Amino acid sequence: MALDKHGIARRIAQELQDGYYVNLGIGIPTLVANYIPAGMNVVLQSENGLLGMGPFPTDDAVDADLINAGKQTVTTLPGSSLFNSAESFAMIRGEHIDLTILGAMEVSEKGDIANWKIPGKMVKGMGGAMDLVASARNIIVAMQHTSKDGQSKLLPECTLPITGLRCVKKIITDLAVLEITPQGFKLLERAPGVSVAEIQKATAGQLIIEGAIPEITV
Amino acid sequence: MALDKHGIARRIAQELQDGYYVNLGIGIPTLVANYIPAGMNVVLQSENGLLGMGPFPTDDAVDADLINAGKQTVTTLPGSSLFNSAESFAMIRGEHIDLTILGAMEVSEKGDIANWKIPGKMVKGMGGAMDLVASARNIIVAMQHTSKDGQSKLLPECTLPITGLRCVKKIITDLAVLEITPQGFKLLERAPGVSVAEIQKATAGQLIIEGAIPEITV
Amino acid sequence: MINKVVPSAQAALHDIFDGATLMLGGFGLCGIPENAIAELIRLEVKNLTCISNNAGVDDFGLGLLLQKRQVKKMIASYVGENAEFERQLLSGELEVDLIPQGTLAERIRAGGAGIPAFFTSAGYGTEVGEGKEAREFNGKMYLLESWLKADFALVKAWKGDTAGNLVYKGTARNFNPLMATAGKITIAEVEELLPAGALDPNQIHTPGIFVQRIFQGQHYEKRIEQRTVSSA
Amino acid sequence: MINKVVPSAQAALHDIFDGATLMLGGFGLCGIPENAIAELIRLEVKNLTCISNNAGVDDFGLGLLLQKRQVKKMIASYVGENAEFERQLLSGELEVDLIPQGTLAERIRAGGAGIPAFFTSAGYGTEVGEGKEAREFNGKMYLLESWLKADFALVKAWKGDTAGNLVYKGTARNFNPLMATAGKITIAEVEELLPAGALDPNQIHTPGIFVQRIFQGQHYEKRIEQRTVSSA
Numbered sequence: 001m002a003l004d005k006h007g008i009a010r011r012i013a014q015e016l017q018d019g020y021y022v023n024l025g026i027g028i029p030t031l032v033a034n035y036i037p038a039g040m041n042v043v044l045q046s047e048n049g050l051l052g053m054g055p056f057p058t059d060d061a062v063d064a065d066l067i068n069a070g071k072q073t074v075t076t077l078p079g080s081s082l083f084n085s086a087e088s089f090a091m092i093r094g095e096h097i098d099l100t101i102l103g104a105m106e107v108s109e110k111g112d113i114a115n116w117k118i119p120g121k122m123v124k125g126m127g128g129a130m131d132l133v134a135s136a137r138n139i140i141v142a143m144q145h146t147s148k149d150g151q152s153k154l155l156p157e158c159t160l161p162i163t164g165l166r167c168v169k170k171i172i173t174d175l176a177v178l179e180i181t182p183q184g185f186k187l188l189e190r191a192p193g194v195s196v197a198e199i200q201k202a203t204a205g206q207l208i209i210e211g212a213i214p215e216i217t218v
Numbered sequence: 219m220a221l222d223k224h225g226i227a228r229r230i231a232q233e234l235q236d237g238y239y240v241n242l243g244i245g246i247p248t249l250v251a252n253y254i255p256a257g258m259n260v261v262l263q264s265e266n267g268l269l270g271m272g273p274f275p276t277d278d279a280v281d282a283d284l285i286n287a288g289k290q291t292v293t294t295l296p297g298s299s300l301f302n303s304a305e306s307f308a309m310i311r312g313e314h315i316d317l318t319i320l321g322a323m324e325v326s327e328k329g330d331i332a333n334w335k336i337p338g339k340m341v342k343g344m345g346g347a348m349d350l351v352a353s354a355r356n357i358i359v360a361m362q363h364t365s366k367d368g369q370s371k372l373l374p375e376c377t378l379p380i381t382g383l384r385c386v387k388k389i390i391t392d393l394a395v396l397e398i399t400p401q402g403f404k405l406l407e408r409a410p411g412v413s414v415a416e417i418q419k420a421t422a423g424q425l426i427i428e429g430a431i432p433e434i435t436v
Numbered sequence: 437m438i439n440k441v442v443p444s445a446q447a448a449l450h451d452i453f454d455g456a457t458l459m460l461g462g463f464g465l466c467g468i469p470e471n472a473i474a475e476l477i478r479l480e481v482k483n484l485t486c487i488s489n490n491a492g493v494d495d496f497g498l499g500l501l502l503q504k505r506q507v508k509k510m511i512a513s514y515v516g517e518n519a520e521f522e523r524q525l526l527s528g529e530l531e532v533d534l535i536p537q538g539t540l541a542e543r544i545r546a547g548g549a550g551i552p553a554f555f556t557s558a559g560y561g562t563e564v565g566e567g568k569e570a571r572e573f574n575g576k577m578y579l580l581e582s583w584l585k586a587d588f589a590l591v592k593a594w595k596g597d598t599a600g601n602l603v604y605k606g607t608a609r610n611f612n613p614l615m616a617t618a619g620k621i622t623i624a625e626v627e628e629l630l631p632a633g634a635l636d637p638n639q640i641h642t643p644g645i646f647v648q649r650i651f652q653g654q655h656y657e658k659r660i661e662q663r664t665v666s667s668a
Numbered sequence: 669m670i671n672k673v674v675p676s677a678q679a680a681l682h683d684i685f686d687g688a689t690l691m692l693g694g695f696g697l698c699g700i701p702e703n704a705i706a707e708l709i710r711l712e713v714k715n716l717t718c719i720s721n722n723a724g725v726d727d728f729g730l731g732l733l734l735q736k737r738q739v740k741k742m743i744a745s746y747v748g749e750n751a752e753f754e755r756q757l758l759s760g761e762l763e764v765d766l767i768p769q770g771t772l773a774e775r776i777r778a779g780g781a782g783i784p785a786f787f788t789s790a791g792y793g794t795e796v797g798e799g800k801e802a803r804e805f806n807g808k809m810y811l812l813e814s815w816l817k818a819d820f821a822l823v824k825a826w827k828g829d830t831a832g833n834l835v836y837k838g839t840a841r842n843f844n845p846l847m848a849t850a851g852k853i854t855i856a857e858v859e860e861l862l863p864a865g866a867l868d869p870n871q872i873h874t875p876g877i878f879v880q881r882i883f884q885g886q887h888y889e890k891r892i893e894q895r896t897v898s899s900a
Contacts, residue, residue, distance in 0.1 A: 078865025079669030079831030089538030093782030124516030131538030296633025297437030297599030307770030311550030342748030349770030
């Protein structure tokens with residue numbers, strides 16, 4: 001059975017390590033914050049100027065002056081810090097963030113990512129995504145394996161305008177965990193009950209299958 | 219009679235205007251702080267990270283963590299601010315300072331300045347001088363007209379390594395006030411009792427003398 | 437200390453002209469100069485070039501200026517919350533320059549800091565890099581990006597003093613301190629205007645040198661885009 | 669929050685190696701990492717490249733490292749207070765790279781911020797510009813300058829917390845926050861080490877992400893170079 005978005009977030013949380021500074025994109029990545037293993041020290045950066053993002057506030061503690069990059073009200077934690085946008089992207093561009101998790105519309109087998117524009121249809125802008133993908137030491141993409149009309153989002157080449165070249169390291173979808181290798185998408189894990197053949201069918205780019213593929217455990 | 223260094227500082231103080239942000243170099247320029255006209259609001263910047271430099275502290279208020287660019291203990295004033303060295307030079311490079319006053323070893327008739335190095339003899343480094351002269355909107359040089367051995371410091375070309383090109387606007391010496399013009403050093407004022415001929419003799423670069431030259435009043 | 441106080445938004449913005457380039461602080465609706473935006477609407481200045489990370493929402497923030505067709509060109513990084521914006525853009529009524537957020541922040545800082553150009557890796561190999569100089573440093577490709585400056589920077593702070601020193605609160609800081617450095621004339625509105633000396637010199641976010649005019653703002657709405665809460 | 673505390677200078681500096689590139693905060697003797705310098709001397713590490721605005725005085729600060737001949741190369745803007753430095757330089761024992769102070773500050777910031785190169789007007793037409801790319805922007809000439817990074821950045825703060833957040837005092841801030849961003853390993857010594865949460869998140873000068881190790885400093889001398897006083 002394919003993972004739901006909480007399942008994807010739970011699986012991504014397994015990629016976290018103690019002491020990591022992590023930037024979470026909007027959408028599924030945001031959910032990862034809920035599944036940080038107990039006792040693990042992970043600090044979340046929000047690129048609008050907050051390091052040490054805490055959970056949503058209780059109703060009486062909502063502060064319009066304290067939001068995350070998704071414009072949601074949040075809180076600080078003991079040890080948090082606040083800073084301006086240039087300092088925030090100095091952290092990102094200067095490779096001080098250990099892990100970036102973001103959504104995508106397409107990923108190519110070379111690790112290119114497209115997630116900011118559909119020509120003639122949708123122009124929201126790239127926000128901080130281009131800076132993040134150009135500089136992050138480690139980038140994991142969280143997304144559905146296929147689009148709503150069943151088209152694969154894991155392609156030989158991106159068809160949409162690129163956000164960044166050869167930057168994605170790993171992809172975690174509703175169907176599978178894949179790693180970008182020089183040969184293409186290497187299948188690491190499959191969702192419980194999802195067959196390798198189903199993943200092959202949903203993957204337009206080169207898929208590398210070596211040996212038995214274990215099931216994701218979340 | 220030639221001006222002493224306090225006289226030079228007093229004459230420079232006449233160049234200040236209400237609302238000016240001013241950077242004062244080490245030496246004679248520092249003395250200008252003592253002669254800011256009463257009631258005039260002038261804010262002094264010290265490039266090591268202080269805006270709104272106050273007078274020297276009283277003995278019991280000395281703070282090792284509060285010095286100026288000359289490494290002298292100073293004070294803050296109501297409305298002062300402290301910042302790091304990159305922010306300080308952002309102010310300087312970004313042309314937010316209205317007036318820079320600094321010393322020199324040589325000035326050329328084109329407005330070049332040399333004040334950081336005597337090859338083989340003295341290598342103290344340029345400190346912030348090159349940044350200041352490259353960016354200041356208005357630069358006044360405070361110096362003796364001649365060296366200790368009587369050589370003119372106002373030259374057709376600098377002989378020492380340059381600190382900045384075509385940047386000096388005005389020079390105030392023990393003998394005269396001069397302006398840099400496309401034709402050379404234009405004599406504006408002379409020290410009380412000092413003749414135009416004496417100034418001419420002490421000036422190696424092109425000296426422009428037009429009409430009667432008034433005496434400096436301080 | 438130099439006194440930068442003006443009595444009102446009206447006095448502060450009186451010389452903003454048609455065709456001016458403006459920077460406006462804020463991220464989403466957080467930390468936007470609400471009073472200055474209201475005054476721009478009252479002034480009916482036109483053909484503005486607005487530099488701001490976002491474009492507000494349809495009926496608040498910069499969205500209000502878009503509604504009134506006062507904006508000729510928008511320079512931003514993300515405009516996803518504004519349907520009117522997207523309509524004007526797709527119809528060609530509005531010129532838009534979309535810039536990676538970190539590049540936007542750094543270009544504004546560079547404008548204030550006298551750095552005409554710098555290299556950044558963001559956008560290399562994408563549409564953003566088209567027509568720009570690219571260069572390799574240590575095996576990685578970078579784009580040359582230029583500074584941004586404005587005729588007026590409109591910023592909003594939490595506290596300010598008569599000398600123009602500013603302190604921001606929470607994530608309402610965002611682009612405000614950068615833009616304060618890059619305006620030919622920087623106009624700051626504050627929630628609380630204090631006498632010089634009331635703020636700790638060690639804890640100033642924007643030194644007064646960058647601020648030409650400061651005024652006490654009124655009636656902050658501080659609208660929240662996504663009120664997300666957790667149970668206690 | 670991640671805990672960055674180590675028990676001592678000895679624990680913090682244990683892996684500094686011969687030939688390392690170090691950044692050391694401070695302006696003159698103000699804000700220098702006194703404990704780290706003492707530990708470098710105890711460790712007897714050699715052939716260091718030291719990046720610091722100044723070189724201390726003969727018998728304090730970086731001057732102590734020069735005396736012991738532990739420094740191979742010095743990168744600084746002003747070294748006028750140190751006779752031993754001048755002697756080693758003029759005799760050719762010491763390599764020296766003198767850099768305009770604002771360029772030095774900006775190159776360090778660029779190193780921390782992932783900007784490999786930028787243009788600045790400082791030094792154009794002087795020795796500093798020799799061999800560097802020059803380019804005109806808006807009728808003015810600028811030099812291309814590259815980033816600076818270090819194996820270790822040694823910084824000194826007033827207060828710090830266990831998460832590595834730092835607050836500086838007065839003009840002891842200077843180069844410290846910049847260098848904190850540009851060290852592969854940044855080691856902070858503080859006058860007062862506090863639990864995470866004790867510092868106001870709104871008033872942090874160096875966010876903890878930049879600091880890998882933090883320790884409580886001991887016995888600060890804080891020597892004053894020019895004690896200038898006025899009568900009350």
